[in-house]
Amino acid sequence: MKIAVIGTGYVGLVTGTCFADSGNDVTCIDINEAKIEGLKRGEIPIYEPGLSELVIHNSEAGRLHFTTETASAVAPAEVVYLAVGTPQGDDGSADLSAMWSVVKAIAPHLREDAVVVTKSTVPVGTNAKIFGMLKEFTGRECDVASNPEFLKEGAAIDDFMKPDRVVVGVRRSEVGDTLHQLYKPFLRTEKPFLVMSPESAEMTKYVANALLATKISFINEMANLCEKMGGDINDVRRGIGHDSRIGFAFLFPGVGYGGSCFPKDVRALESMTVDKELTPSMLRAVDEVNERQKHVISGKLDAHFGGDLSGKTIAVWGLAFKPRTDDIREAPALVLIDWLLSKGAKVVAHDPEALENVRAELGDKITYSERRMSCLEGADALCIMTEWKDYHSPDFAEMYQLMADPSVFDGRNLFEPERMARRGYCYHSIGRPMVDGRKK
Structure with a gap:
């Protein structure tokens, strides 16, 4: 099939790339010229394991294209996916302004038999509103389906290629059949393809x-x-x-x-x-x-240091909100760092992928370490905020020698308390008793 995907963010890029990998002709569209030019060169704007290789492979195979030209990409498309951002508004509701702009932009170029599919996470009723807008703009009833994504950052390729289920919301059974054919290569293990109303599909996500x-x-x-x-x-x-x-x-x-x-x-x-x-x-x-x-570790630090962290050096392992991604949006580590800086502490941080994103946000307010162990030199405490595999089996003897005070605040329960005590650490974790094996 010929597919157009509007938006090359996390969802749009993964969706377009995976559909191209199953043999479809996919064009991904974005208004950001720099991003599109980078994607044409094989430069991926996000960290997602396996995505870079798939983008390059399918681009070289001629199945995956990138453009800023909406009209030329939408006109031949049998299916048009909408994967634009729906950020949180001031009142907590989703901001759909980008979605409405895209609907208006694609309307003049849609084929009469095209299926428009919302892939973005949108409030219940969005499908119905898009249906109404397209009818107003085109003078005909266009097929609009809802197809929510269930992708985990760090495992998005596997989630798309081997889904637990595929959910689609449609008004006509024929549209469900079209989307079923599109997803058939990913449903060979008899995973369910669930057809329901658009409102139910929107609610499901x-x-x-x-x-x-x-x-x-x-x-x-x-x-x-x-x-x-x-x-x-x-x-x-x-x-x-x-x-x-x-x-x-x-x-x-x-x-x-x-x-x-x-x-x-x-x-x-x-x-x-x-x-x-x-x-x-x-x-x-x-x-x-x-x-x-998100404030649990700061509470433990406050008690440990008697409320005075001024001049203390605190090492932080893990900045991304979860492993296998460079995404720092609403990351607990940033909440901790803000608190540490407010208390006058010096922060030295390490993360395998998210350092540059944090640097762009915090600048020189903290120190960035490319190596996890050098992050610990002279540290009065170590806080573990993301469960990267890199942190599961460190050299505990080297850690002990590097730190000014061998105190670990483990926000992800990576280690066993009794073993940490035997190694000479003061060890705090989540939901388990604190142990202190430091020499008095």
Whole structure:
């Protein structure tokens, strides 16, 4: 099929590239000329494992193209995907201004049989509004489908190529058939292709993310309680996770979720609930618990240093909101760093992929280390904020020698407390008792 993808952000670029890899002729469109020229040279603006190789391969094969010219790309397209940004507005709702601009821009160039598909995360009712706008602009009823994405940053290629399910919202069964053919190469393991109304498809995306966010906030709240009660959240997690009704997914205690999806989608769903004159009690609680959890490590540091961090050197391992991405949006590490700087501490940070993004945001307010171990020289404490594999098996003896004070604040529970104590560390983690093996 001939496909046009509007927007070369995270979702649009992954979507276009994966469709091209299954043999379709795909053109990705963006108004950012510098980004498009970079993509033509094989320069990927985001870090996502495996994406660069796929972009280059399919571009060289002549199946993947990049342009700023909307008309020439949309005119021949059988399917037009809308993958533009829908950032959070001041009131928590999604800002759809870019979406409306794109709909107006593509309307004069659509084939009569073209299917327009929203891939962006949009509020319920957006599909219906696009349908109405296109009818006004074109004078005919255009097919508009909803096809929410369920991509995890750091595993997006696998998620697209081997989906748990594909959800599409359509008004005509024939449109569902068209999209089924498009996705057929990715559904060979009998994964379900779920056809529903556009409103249900739009709702599915928000509900999925809100439920996953709820699980994270729940286990974090229970972890904080475990600490107060003298329990170990890892033991509790095992005790509940083997219950087939509960499972283990997203029940890992930490310093809160971040990124571009969970925070924004929970708040957008909350806003939609309020608009319908309902009370979003659970959604508000999920967001509030998560925001508090981002301050858990700062609370432990404050107590450890007796409230005085002035002049202390704090090493931070991990800046991205999760491993295998360079995305720092709503990252817990940035909340911690802001607090440390407000307390007069010196911050030295390392991350395998996100250093440049943080440098662009914080400039010279902190020190950046290209090596994880050099980050520790003279440090009064180490805070682990992202569970990169690079941090799972460090040389603990070298760490001990490098640090001025062998105190570790592990926001991702990478290590075992008893072993850390035997190695001579003061070790704080999430939902487990603090241990102090330092020589008195």
